[in-house]
Amino acid sequence: MTPVEILMPRPLPPLVQEKLDAEFVVHKLFQADDPEALLTEVGARIRGVAVMGGKIDAAFLEKLPNAEIVASFGVGYDHINTGDCLAARVMVTHTPDVLTSEVADTAIGLLLMTVRELGQAEKWLRDGKWVSEGPYPLTQATLESRKLGIFGLGRIGKAIARRAEAFDLEVHYHGRSRQEGVDYPYHPTLKELAAACDTLMVVAPGGAATHHAVNAEVLAALGPEGILINIGRGSVVDEAALIDALEKGTIHGAGLDVFEDEPNVPERLLQLPRVTLLPHVGSASQATRNAMGQLVVDNLKSWFGTGKAVTPVPEMG
Numbered sequence: 001m002t003p004v005e006i007l008m009p010r011p012l013p014p015l016v017q018e019k020l021d022a023e024f025v026v027h028k029l030f031q032a033d034d035p036e037a038l039l040t041e042v043g044a045r046i047r048g049v050a051v052m053g054g055k056i057d058a059a060f061l062e063k064l065p066n067a068e069i070v071a072s073f074g075v076g077y078d079h080i081n082t083g084d085c086l087a088a089r090v091m092v093t094h095t096p097d098v099l100t101s102e103v104a105d106t107a108i109g110l111l112l113m114t115v116r117e118l119g120q121a122e123k124w125l126r127d128g129k130w131v132s133e134g135p136y137p138l139t140q141a142t143l144e145s146r147k148l149g150i151f152g153l154g155r156i157g158k159a160i161a162r163r164a165e166a167f168d169l170e171v172h173y174h175g176r177s178r179q180e181g182v183d184y185p186y187h188p189t190l191k192e193l194a195a196a197c198d199t200l201m202v203v204a205p206g207g208a209a210t211h212h213a214v215n216a217e218v219l220a221a222l223g224p225e226g227i228l229i230n231i232g233r234g235s236v237v238d239e240a241a242l243i244d245a246l247e248k249g250t251i252h253g254a255g256l257d258v259f260e261d262e263p264n265v266p267e268r269l270l271q272l273p274r275v276t277l278l279p280h281v282g283s284a285s286q287a288t289r290n291a292m293g294q295l296v297v298d299n300l301k302s303w304f305g306t307g308k309a310v311t312p313v314p315e316m317g
Helices: 014-023 035-045 082-087 100-116 118-126 155-166 190-196 216-222 239-248 286-306
Strands: 005-008 025-028 046-051 069-072 091-093 147-151 170-174 199-202 227-230 253-256 275-277
Touching (some): 005 014, 005 035, 014 286, 046 286, 069 286, 082 091, 100 118, 100 155, 100 199, 100 227, 100 253, 100 275, 147 155, 147 190, 155 170
Parallel strands (some): 005 025, 005 046, 069 091, 199 227, 227 253, 253 275
């Protein structure tokens, strides 16, 4: 049997590379001295693509005329043009569920850090200020009696909501439509959600439909005691409007795990005192990343073994 040849444009975690190497002939584009020359040489033989970020669109797929599947590492897949993949009859998969708990835990941790300024308090201690200047100043915000508005009540959003209930937070939500069987109050617009709550948790995926959905108007509705948390996609928040809102006191603070131009974070954002910033670590534990990687491998093996994907993205039907 002729071995299946796949393309890996960018590095994946070592365990994933090892398992893919054991199952397929893997062409690692990132190791090529001349990536375009490699694509020209092997493009027609490539039947699958294992990706972790990086743009996948019609122009890319034209170089792989016999590609059947793009297996993406991560639950978000806004870097992949699913319309172009559908047109080219290319399956797209992602890695949902296995990271739900990890990301939800990170979201609650980021919320606590932001509201109580725990990162700043730790720095105060490490800088010797507890000795030289006394206790860390009392935080103006508290988690007590907060209303949490969740933008994007999918798998991860629901896991965050369950955790939030354990902290006695009142949960509201906004999405494309009201969900059957969900008792949390629903708000038909994001602005209405922000106005009804003082804490906005962004879990929504990226893409054209959500680009800059959290804008100046939404932030103004959140109000001066408002806290914004984003563990979804950086593109969902208008970063310039957020910085302006934080500098002017339109909202109280923010906790961000994702940014518009990763890994670049605006200097103005770095200088703000009531902002907690994480380097996109929502699912970044060894156990979770291993599970995500295994799902990439399983999707490719299943596709070439049975013609079916394990976790296709919703657009694939």
